[in-house]
Amino acid sequence: TIEGDSDYSVAVAAHMDEIGFMVSRVTDDGFLRLDALGGWNAQILRAQPVTVHTDDGTVAGVIGAEPAHTRDEDDVEDIDDLAVDLGLDGDAAAETVSVGDVVTLDAEPRLLGDCVTGKALDDRAGVYAMLAAARAADPDATVHFCATVQEEVG
Template sequence: MGFDFDFDLLRELTETSGVPGYEDRVRDVVRRELAERTDEVRTDAMGNVVGTVHADGGDDTDGDGNYEVAVAAHMDEIGFMVKHVTDDGFLKLDALGGWDARVLRAQRVRVHADGGDVTGVIGSVPPHTLSDEEKGTEESVEDAVVDLGMDAEAVAEAVSVGDLVTMEQSTVELGDCVTGKALDDRVCVFAMLEAASRIEDPDVTVHFCATVQEEVGLRGATALGVDVDPDLAVALDVTVASDVPGVKEDKHVTELGEGTAIKLKDSSVITTPKVHRRLRDVAEAEGIDHQLEVLPSGGTDTAGFQNTNGAKPVGAISVPTRYLHTVTETAHGDDIADTVDLLTAFLDSETGEHDYSL
């Protein structure tokens, strides 16, 4: 089967842990890759990583250097923090990011403790013992209990309040697709890294930004909007692809295999019309499969750059993904490749002379 991109790197990125505020492990991978693909790499106090490719030329619109473009994709994945250890040695969790609690039951997890990672499972009460009323109860993260398979004394020695918890899942090929945990948003971090490796002697300075704490409120991108202060920003994130049985066509948002998605809006941002128009023009000129995205709810790093440090033109490119915020997020290989192609072509054609003002 195979893909036209580095599947091993994508697998490493998705399988590596990094919940909001504790992106350390995946940040190490991103720093390693950006160091090979950009002119300089820096990390800020929040943990955002910025790899910069300096301009070979280009227009200076504000008198403080070359025209600057920020490309952003977030490193953090949804996960949990241990909030309580029961007297019986079970863990209670606080969510870091938005979980669909229906998918948590009977999942294997990894607890990141000071003494090393510990495997656990989120327990599930056998249906034989549930009443009809209990069977119909809506589940929540509050109800989740992690079983480490140890007695209470051993658990107390191994785990403490504040330890992080991530889902334990491998990333594999699934037909023409990739499936696993944390494709949101590591598949876009991957696309950004691939584009960075293809850019040579750009006319503008490009900052490739791997952001933190997106899943808890776009916090890293908002800080970077001030610190990087670009003339133009393009964010990458996954988007809904509900093209599955039981969902009406007008609720699909995007469809797998139909190309990369050019965002028109989500609940956090309305992208700049001239930016998304140019993204469409580039895709059409390069023969890159694409579709338009109108996302009813859900925010992205795009909003973090739009007005944080004054009004800025923004655009966004999305990877259509099924089963978001589960451990089986699924994206089509062609859509991933199209996302890399569009981002690369857009950056290669950016001169700093396009007028995005309204």
């Protein structure tokens, strides 16, 4: 918050969440089934590395799916068709991960020529722009700067 001299007050908000997944089930053979948090195209998720955020820390995994050559060509892949492989058997996976744990994609930012690529950059750039504006501001009104969540999931 930057205190201004006038009686007016405004808020500047930027969202900082990102789309991800929530564990909906740990299967007997140790795979994690997912619920989507935000809008995903399941077609691009196969073989993506992920991090499962548990109460005790993080666990690495990879998204797998039924092989394309075993699927009906008219069958469109859905999030329900995907599973996270942690490299653990069923008992170990159930001891390590709980239903409700959050899963995020592992994607490091990269420089491609003069462009930066990465996940959730719309969010990160918006928060950066808000903070840069806060540093440069000398407002008459009081300004509250807010970094918000829940934009991606409603």
